[in-house]
Amino acid sequence: MCLPNKVTIDHDDLRIEELVAVARYHAQLELADEVKARIVHGRSLVERFVFEERVVYGITTGVGDNARVKISTADSKELQKNLIMSHACGVGEPLAQEQVRAIIMMMIQSLSQGYSGVRLETVEALVSLLNHEITPLVPKEGSLGYLSHQAHISLVLLGMGEAICDGRQMSGREALHSCGLEPIELFEKEGLSLINGTVDMTALGALAVYDAINLLKTADIVSMISFEALKGTYRAYDPRIARVKRHPGIQKTIENIQQLIKGSEIAERFKDYRTQDALSIRSIPQIHGASKDVVAFVREVIEREINSASDNPLVFDEHGGVAISSANCHGESVAMAMDMLAMAITEISNVSERRIFRLVSPQYSGHPAFLVDKSGVHSGYMIPQYTAAALVSDNKVLSHPASVDSIPTTAGQEDHVSMGTSAALKAVKVIGNTENVLGIEWMCSSQALEFMQPLKPGVGTAAAYHLFRQHVPPLEQDRVLSPDIRQAADLIRSGKLVGLIEEEIGELQV
Known part of the structure; x- marks a missing residue:
């Protein structure tokens, strides 16, 4: 089967073959302008919720059973970083590099829907991991369906964790710097959105279907x-x-x-x-x-x-903007x-x-x-x-x-x-x-x-x-x-x- 050497996320549905092209055969990935625009628009809704001090799960509250705890705007950024660190608790042998790349691809695809409210810079940082061949080291075991795999991937975005780059294992920060990249800072909701959704099982499933x-x-x-x-x-x-x-x-x-x-x-x-x-x-x-x-x-x-x-909550531009948990x-x-x-x-x-x-x-x-x-x-x-x-x-x-x-x-x-x-x-x-x-x-x-x-x-x-x-x-x-x-x-x-x-x-x- 002939696979593309470049994949664009745009208004068309993404196919399994395109995910495999990026994950296994290292096709370059890009975001269409229309996708960038909807990511930016989704982010504007989150910024509105923060400005208006609305009670929104994962933005102005804690997560999981901590949803009852209100989080101040000042503490929200710390919450997002803490979510990544606390959820990075996988165990066992690492996933194969193509499996990690597939999960990153699915993280990008999910966030590109425009319903998560993350910044464009954060999505583009994930794209850079793929295009610069930086593969986070991700323990295989410990996911019920989300969270841990994405957390280990997201550590590298923050200059933490470990990654494979140029065939060598190194710190996340070293991997970023070797490719001329800098760690990012997470803003409201971004840590939650990075670790949420069905992206790991879907990415692994896409590779499995292709091989089946x-x-x-x-x-x-x-x-x-x-x-x-x-x-x-x-x-x-x-x-x-x-x-x-x-x-x-x-x-x-x-x-x-x-x-x-x-x-x-x-x-x-x-x-x-x-x-x-x-x-x-x-x-x-x-x-x-x-x-x-x-x-x-x-x-x-x-x-x-x-x-x-598949994120939670999802943001919609209706009635002045709404976040639905x-x-x-x-x-x-x-x-x-x-x-x-x-x-x-x-x-x-x-x-x-x-x-x-x-x-x-x-x-x-x-x-x-x-x-x-x-x-x-x-x-x-x-x-x-x-x-x-x-x-x-x-x-x-x-x-x-x-x-x-x-x-x-x-x-x-x-x-x-x-x-x-x-x-x-x-x-x-x-x-x-x-x-x-x-x-x-x-x-x-x-x-x-x-x-x-x-x-x-x-x-x-x-x-x-x-x-x-x-x-x-x-x-x-x-x-x-x-x-x-x-x-x-x-x-x-x-x-x-x-x-x-x-x-x-x-x-x-x-």
């Missing part, structure tokens, strides 16, 4: 190599089947299958080899298709959230969607492992045991199936929904939280596991194709087989297999496999 789409295409490709290697019958993929099972994902999967095995001598030779295949082969359209339908829904949810205002910062929609995504991708790994099992089992494959000659002396691909089984088992545990859990916080003021960030991080882990499982299936199915020669595979499956063989030779005797699995997973994760196949047969449907 790549995985769905990969699963179709790799499963068809297994289909050929297991002498499957293509009659189960007749387009008439999809016409009477009214789920769009099934139709899309069958369309992909038809293109992938087009011209396959193997498929033609064995079309009547069995009356019907095992469900891990026969039901590929139904299983992959169901996951496609779920991912399509999740994408819709994430893109709606990307383009929503609400719960748009609650991430239930994203949390449920991320739980669904984890389940959908777990099923992709689940059925993939079943095909791996059949490939390495001679009673099902008709090939030498564990896909290697002299299998008594050589273990062949026996143990990679163990690895796949372990990863799939982990995925099943990770598919337990986070969104059905809630632990009250803030002295009961936040007595129900979404756990959306936990749900998103689980989905990310499931996707990583599944990339490895599909890599193992690709490795085993390519090895099994060696025993199908001289019959030729389909145009799409042949391209996938040859790509793998450019990097990994056939297994003739035992060797260390971890590098082979890693190579396969890297080719999947990078999109090189899908990119090559789509060059050969056209865009795959998801």
Whole structure:
């Protein structure tokens, strides 16, 4: 997929691909003049509230259970800085740099809606972090759905915390100065707005959806190599089947299958080899298709959230200006969607492992045991199936929904939280596991194709087989297999496999 090298936040909705372009591929980011104008206008409303000494949550009051405490105008700036410092209490290993960049991108997008009331200078400071390649060091664990990730990012804006710049870890202040930037001072409401909203779970979710789409295409490709290697019958993929099972994902999967095995001598030779295949082969359209339908829904949810205002309170230019304290910062929609995504991708790994099992089992494959000659002396691909089984088992545990859990916080003021960030991080882990499982299936199915020669595979499956063989030779005797699995997973994760196949047969449907 071709991604832009420059992204502009303007009046149009931001797409997942644009967020990924900035977060993962370091596209430059800019704000359109119209966006700058609405940020400035939103700020003018907050300044009016301060001047008129209105009672507004987070501006002239404390936050959380401290909302009952009135804050003077003089103390408001101190409150904003204190919010950043006190909320920066994440733990564990740091997030990946692309994940931090995605969260920063979502912070900018959320504040650019004009309903938060922050200053333009503050939003532009976040843009500078991205464009100058300054990535705050952000602990992964400790977010219920907002606050801690954004707080660690915001520390760097203040010249505090730690960051990665020019490949080195340094203090936030040093990182800013190395790029000719200065720390900023926070004004009324800005500290609250920087840490509020659903931006972290949405950013992680956007990356996850992008990678899930790549995985769905990969699963179709790799499963068809297994289909050929297991002498499957293509009659189960007749387009008439999809016409009477009214789920769009099934139709899309069958369309992909038809293109992938087009011209396959193997498929033609064995079309009547069995009356019907095992469900891990026969039901590929139904299983992959169901996951496609779920991912399509999740994408819709994430893109709606990307383009929503999720701060609290939100300011509106009506009746002399009004600040509404609400719960748009609650991430239930994203949390449920991320739980669904984890389940959908777990099923992709689940059925993939079943095909791996059949490939390495001679009673099902008709090939030498564990896909290697002299299998008594050589273990062949026996143990990679163990690895796949372990990863799939982990995925099943990770598919337990986070969104059905809630632990009250803030002295009961936040007595129900979404756990959306936990749900998103689980989905990310499931996707990583599944990339490895599909890599193992690709490795085993390519090895099994060696025993199908001289019959030729389909145009799409042949391209996938040859790509793998450019990097990994056939297994003739035992060797260390971890590098082979890693190579396969890297080719999947990078999109090189899908990119090559789509060059050969056209865009795959998801």
